Amino acid sequence: MDMQKLFSLEGKIALVTGGAYGIGFAIGEALAGAGAKIAFNCRSQSNLDKALADYNAKGIDARGYIADVTDEGQVGELISKIEADLGGVDILVNNAGIIKRIPMTEMSAEDFRQVVDIDLVGPFICAKAVIPGMVKRGHGKIINICSMMSELGRETVSAYAAAKGGLKMLTRNICSEYGGANIQCNGIGPGYIATLQTAPLRERQADGSRHPFDQFIVSKTPAGRWGDPEDLMGPAVFLASDASDFVNGHILYVDGGILAYIGKQP
Numbered sequence: 001m002d003m004q005k006l007f008s009l010e011g012k013i014a015l016v017t018g019g020a021y022g023i024g025f026a027i028g029e030a031l032a033g034a035g036a037k038i039a040f041n042c043r044s045q046s047n048l049d050k051a052l053a054d055y056n057a058k059g060i061d062a063r064g065y066i067a068d069v070t071d072e073g074q075v076g077e078l079i080s081k082i083e084a085d086l087g088g089v090d091i092l093v094n095n096a097g098i099i100k101r102i103p104m105t106e107m108s109a110e111d112f113r114q115v116v117d118i119d120l121v122g123p124f125i126c127a128k129a130v131i132p133g134m135v136k137r138g139h140g141k142i143i144n145i146c147s148m149m150s151e152l153g154r155e156t157v158s159a160y161a162a163a164k165g166g167l168k169m170l171t172r173n174i175c176s177e178y179g180g181a182n183i184q185c186n187g188i189g190p191g192y193i194a195t196l197q198t199a200p201l202r203e204r205q206a207d208g209s210r211h212p213f214d215q216f217i218v219s220k221t222p223a224g225r226w227g228d229p230e231d232l233m234g235p236a237v238f239l240a241s242d243a244s245d246f247v248n249g250h251i252l253y254v255d256g257g258i259l260a261y262i263g264k265q266p
């Protein structure tokens with residue numbers, strides 16, 4: 001078997017939602033490195049312009065679009081534009097997401113709904129928009145960016161955990177419903193990754209010491225460090241490529257071992 005070809009994304013069109021920076025950008029870079037043409041969306045022109053320059057600096061000719069994943073009309077237009085500019089979407093990475101850290105009894109229903117809307121309804125809307133084309137073309141890959149919170153809870157992240165737990169089950173359901181059409185829908189569950197989303201958890205304290213949560217995560221991770229967006233590049237290429245054609249409805253945790261570890265005795 002030609003192993004290079006098995007992992008190659010040559011000739012494929014990939015859409016990475018929220019691929020302007022952070023984990024989405026690293027995944028866009030990875031898929032491009034394996035041969036795919038990259039489209040991404042975000043919500044602001046300034047982020048889009050910066051991202052285009054960042055992709056360009058890496059020698060990647062990415063296409064960027066303004067679209068909010070919670071808006072079905074905007075997502076429909078996004079997919080039509082990508083089809084006109086590049087072709088039908090072969091690989092969808094549902095990466096766009098937010099978190100709000102608020103104790104549950106202090107959280108408004110409006111805040112809770114916004115997190116669920118972006119982190120769970122958004123992936124539903126984007127998957128729904130690409131699945132018909134994938135069915136017609138006879139193949140498709142959908143990768144949902146899940147979380148440690150697809151499995152675990154902690155104080156202040158009730159909406160995020162509810163959404164990411166739901167995203168795990170949406171992944172399994174897309175697999176169940178469209179696996180027969182040769183669509184593989186899998187999730188990646190990143191551990192604690194150093195990006196803007198987690199920056200508040202890594203802030204230095206006034207006395208220069210590390211944030212207690214930062215120390216907690218390092219001690220809870222057998223790898224002994226935070227993850228980097230680059231840690232997700234290989235797993236994303238695997239799940240986007242023919243190498244994973246018999247992998248479906250699976251969540252691949254890329255967490256430095258957190259989920260395997262009970263933690264150190266204090």
Ligand code: NAP
Nearest residue numbers: 018022023042043047068069095096097190192193195197
């Ligand atoms: P990030 O740095 O905050 O980036 C989030 C991206 O999502 C941005 O590009 C943002 O762009 C986009 N976005 C947010 N809301 C959107 C919307 N409604 N429509 C379109 N785009 C939207 O976050 P990250 O850490 O890279 O996380 C990326 C994904 O991985 C998220 O789903 C996150 O929950 C998940 N994750 C992160 C970690 C971690 O430790 N960092 C761990 C597990 C899972 P604009 O704001 O410009 O629209």
Ligand code: GCO
Nearest residue numbers: 099147148149190191192198
């Ligand atoms: C938090 C974090 C997490 C991570 C990630 C873990 O406040 O606990 O932000 O939820 O971002 O999703 O996998």
